[in-house]
Amino acid sequence: MHAKKTKSILITLMSIVIALVMLAPLVWLVGTAFTEPSFNMSFIPKTKFTLENIKYVWNAIPFGQYYINTLILVIVTFSVQFITSTMAAYALAILDFKGKTVIFAIIFMQIIIPNDVLITPNFMTLSELGLTNTKIGIMLPFYGSALAIFLLRQHFKSVPKALAEAAKLDGATTWQTIWRVYMPTAKPAYLSFAVISVSYHWNNYLWPLIVTNSPANRTLTVGLAIFAKSKEANMQWANVCAATFIIILPLLIAFFILQRQFMESFVGAGIKE
Amino acid sequence: MKKTKKIAALGLAVLMGAMTVLTGCSGNESEKDGTLHLTFYYPVNVGGDAAKLIESACEEFNAENPDIVVEPVYTGNYDDTVTKIQTAIQGGTPPDVFVSLATQRFTMASTGMAMPLDDLIAADEEGEEYIADFLPGFMEDSYVDGKIYSIPFQRSTEIMYYNKDKFVEAGLDPEDPPETWDELVEYAKKLTTDDCYGVGIALNSGSAQWTFTAYSLQNSTDGKMLMSEDGKEVFFDTPENVEALQFWLDLQNKHKVMAEGIVQWTDLPTQFLAGEVAMIYHTTGNMANINSNATFEYGTCFLPGNKQMAAPTGGGNFYISSGISEERVQAAWKFIKFMTETERAAQWSLDTGYVATRQSCFETDLIKNYYEEVPQAKVAYEQISVAKPELTTYNAAEIWRVLNDNIQSAVVGDATAKEALKNAQKEAEEILADYQ
Secondary structure (H helix, E strand, O other): HHHHHHHHHHHHHHHHHHHHHHHHHHHOOOOHHHEEEOOOOOOOOOOOOOOOOHHHHEEEEEEOHHHHHHHHHHHHHHHHHOOOOOOOOHHHOOOOOOHHHHHHHHHHHHHHOOOOHHHHHHHHHHHOOOOOHHHHHHHHHHOOOOHHHHHHHHHHOOHHHHHHHHHHOOOOOOHHHHHHHHHHHOOOHHHHHHHHHHHHHOOOOHHHHOOOOHHHHHHHHHHHHHHOOOOOOOOHOOOOOOOHHHHHHHHHHHHHHHHHHHHHHHHEEEHOO | HHHHHHHHHHHHHHHHHHHHHHHOOOOOOOOOOOEEEEEEOOOOOOOHHHHHHHHHHHHHHHHHOOOOOEEEOOOOOOOHHHHHHHHHHHOOOOOEEEEEEHHHHHHHHHOEEEOOOOHHHHOOOOHHHHHHHEOOHHHHEEEEOEEOOOEEEEEEEEEEEHHHHHHHHHOOOOOOOOOEEEHHHHHHHHHOOOOOOEOOOOOOOOHHHHHHHHHHHHHOOOOOOOOOOOOOOOOOHHHHHHHHHHHHHHHHHHOOOOOOOOOOOOOOHHHOOOOOOOEEEEEEEHHHHHHHHHOOOOOOOEEEEOOOOOOOEEOOOEEEEOOOOHHHHHHHHHHOOOOOOOOHHHHHHHOOOOOOOEHHHOOHHHHHHHHHHHHHHHHHHHHHEEEEOOOOOOOOHHHHHHHHHHHHHHHHHOOHHHHHHHHHHHHHHHHHHHHO
């Protein structure tokens, strides 16, 4: 009993330390973004509070446009992935058809190939379709997601067949069965994939930079790069932090609001086989 | 069952179609109005203002030339820019004109990404005069096999910044900075205290090879430096270069006047401003930062020489893509000349901290007034006369990595100077074997 208590205290202490370590960069970032720039940086800034940094970077780059672009990108990409992956996962988990294992293997292989390797072939395809420098061009290669299909397939497989059969007996169509029986059980998988998809596309830099040319189609990360990559002179940390703050704010807010669901979904997605 | 499938398929098709319409299909703007649209890729390495300056310069050009529309495209840093150009070429949509590192010239020429500009220069009435006006130290690294492939644009060089107050404290004459390696050691010893190092050199990847170019040149009398002029050979393990690297190691380990280990390029100016190091090797691009933040008197001077005085140049040049129509080539040439006009190049230098690229720039009131205000900045210009292009070869990125990795292994003590450079030589020769 005593040992157990010590152990739990230790675990709590460890969690606090880890939490502080994770929090530190954020504290520094916010502090630096909102104080007057100083070459002599410290963890807790000593200079005066100011909104100038935020104002400067906001006006130096069309961040408003970039926000809209990034939001469209993230929302549309996830919505399409949601539909395509659900249908593919259902087919692979429940339906019987020829070459099922081969198709699953091909889809599964895609998880292993890093996206950066595909930049050139994807660009060539888009170029032939005349879709370079468009938002649809940024999104198109991501409309199907091997990871989502895999996650959902595992969840669908764990649904007892009897449940689906019961639904059928009650007169449910295939679509209704997916909607009413399979999708609700896979909610944790959907949520955890949403986190992965949204944060990946929110943070993706190289692909949007390469596919797009005009500010009308560019994303927040491209706006950040203009400040973060200025090493030929000196790092203007105040500007870098201000730009970073602008970019991460929506994700931060979303995380604080949806924290509980995120945690539950990850735990839920993890314990299922 | 079948019906559901159909509905689902239809629904999906409609949804995707709607998304496409919603998000707009605005690519491939056609040239309906008879104007020629040029795409111009440019990297930014000095912060947000540079992008604005380039955009407004393009607007000016477009206003002056109603038949041409230059569309500037920001393309990240130098590495991202090369990736984007390569991808765009493979996708059949190359940029017409772009800015890339001067050190990329061998790659640009050998892969056919950029075209030689000699015919354009010859056909241009003022072409010869135009080229002759560029500072030779900058123009030198535009050549591949005797042909000009690029025009100097955003160029820098490395100089020494020193803290005059610390000189006075140490009993040194603040108007008499070190001129030789021996003096550098002597001064640094006097300047080193418990909380201040005498000298600072950034030895991280991407920076070490730049300063090492200077040391290699300074220790060379026969003009042999790190590489051959044709970019196909390197001479890393010459006794002179081993001596140069040993000098760095001695600064750290023997004399203990330089911080041990690897100091980052971006940290060095901050340490200098905080008074933690008395003399630093850094780019002229940092002049504005140091000038506005120094709380002490600071001076600038040539990099100390040994057998001769020398410094490296760096930065980006204009290139024109190969394989674009003659009409586009002409327009691109016009644009490059516009961007490098004397007054504009002078203003660009003042706005960004790059060194002005043309002799005539230094006769403008802009530069003259600036030098009066910040006399320290003049050193950069004067030093160009002894400056040489930094290390570059075919497959330059790999060769840089090889040299940097091996220098670092010597700095952290895994290899002696001789072993490290021998190893670098061997690895580099393997890489360059493809180009012989």
